[in-house]
Amino acid sequence: MNNSPISKINLDGRDFYVKRDDLIDPFLAGNKYRKLYTLLQTPPNNLNKIISYGGTQSNAMLAMASMCKTKGWEFIYYTKPISKTQKELQSGNYYHAKRFGMWHVEIEYELYKDFIASLRVNIEDKAFLVDQGGADTSAKEGLEVLASEIRAENLDVKSLATPSGTGTTALYLALAMPEYKVYTTSAIGDVEYLKEQMSALETIPDNLVILEPSKKYHFAKLYPEFLEIYKKLLKAGVEFDLLYAPGMWKTLLEQTDEEILYIHSGGVSGNESMLSRYMQKGFV
Numbered sequence: 001m002n003n004s005p006i007s008k009i010n011l012d013g014r015d016f017y018v019k020r021d022d023l024i025d026p027f028l029a030g031n032k033y034r035k036l037y038t039l040l041q042t043p044p045n046n047l048n049k050i051i052s053y054g055g056t057q058s059n060a061m062l063a064m065a066s067m068c069k070t071k072g073w074e075f076i077y078y079t080k081p082i083s084k085t086q087k088e089l090q091s092g093n094y095y096h097a098k099r100f101g102m103w104h105v106e107i108e109y110e111l112y113k114d115f116i117a118s119l120r121v122n123i124e125d126k127a128f129l130v131d132q133g134g135a136d137t138s139a140k141e142g143l144e145v146l147a148s149e150i151r152a153e154n155l156d157v158k159s160l161a162t163p164s165g166t167g168t169t170a171l172y173l174a175l176a177m178p179e180y181k182v183y184t185t186s187a188i189g190d191v192e193y194l195k196e197q198m199s200a201l202e203t204i205p206d207n208l209v210i211l212e213p214s215k216k217y218h219f220a221k222l223y224p225e226f227l228e229i230y231k232k233l234l235k236a237g238v239e240f241d242l243l244y245a246p247g248m249w250k251t252l253l254e255q256t257d258e259e260i261l262y263i264h265s266g267g268v269s270g271n272e273s274m275l276s277r278y279m280q281k282g283f284v
């Protein structure tokens with residue numbers, strides 16, 4: 001793999017650099033590529049199975065399905081029950097992951113939590129369990145590779161930004177680049193929740209700055225201002241995802257003023273289904 005390129009975009013009269021991790025691969029891109037880096041470097045014969053769990057529109061799920069197809073590994077993915085409509089959709093991350101051979105198993109709501117806990121206990125020799133969203137200490141190595149790519153660019157920038165779900169990406173990036181400030185925002189819960197998630201992996205370093213959006217956003221809900229910023233970014237030359245990126249960009253525009261290198265976290269494959277939801281609501 002060559003280093004992903006850097007683009008320069010202008011947004012509201014401000015220049016930003018963007019590290020184009022979205023261009024790494026159509027299905028295994030963005031921070032999921034970075035987080036799965038160690039597994040991607042693992043010789044196919046060392047493992048025969050990846051086990052994971054979480055949501056059925058997850059970008060991590062699609063990235064793991066794509067990886068397993070390439071490696072010849074089985075991929076078993078556990079979720080709570082999903083609707084028939086969702087199973088029959090001919091687009092989106094679930095559809096593509098199934099095409100890659102993902103074996104999807106639904107677990108009843110009441111049993112889900114205990115079942116997921118039991119996965120860790122019964123793991124076979126050649127199986128590897130990836131926690132929801134790839135929140136795993138094994139993500140460290142891939143973020144160190146990203147850090148070395150950033151250093152090699154010798155840009156005159158001292159601040160980085162990337163949005164958080166579990167916070168794994170932002171945390172390991174900040175640890176790998178102590179000489180930079182790393183901005184992030186939480187797309188899933190509040191700042192406290194994000195800090196909790198991060199602290200389960202490593203001590204949060206001082207150069208990691210969690211910005212709080214001016215308004216509370218709920219994950220995967222539709223917001224006209226998110227769509228607006230998505231379109232503005234598209235017009236500026238780069239497509240971003242509709243779940244994580246809009247909140248990060250909005251907050252950066254409102255709360256920072258220095259030059260920033262934004263690490264594109266990928267996830268553009270999920271836009272198809274998000275845009276059709278916006279369209280159904282009459283927003284597009």
Ligand SMILES: *Cc1c(COP(=O)(O)O)cnc(C)c1O
Binds near residue numbers: 163165268
């Ligand atoms: C998964 C994902 C994130 C969140 O990454 P974490 O490492 O869990 O914080 C951010 N952006 C996109 C597009 C993602 O798919």
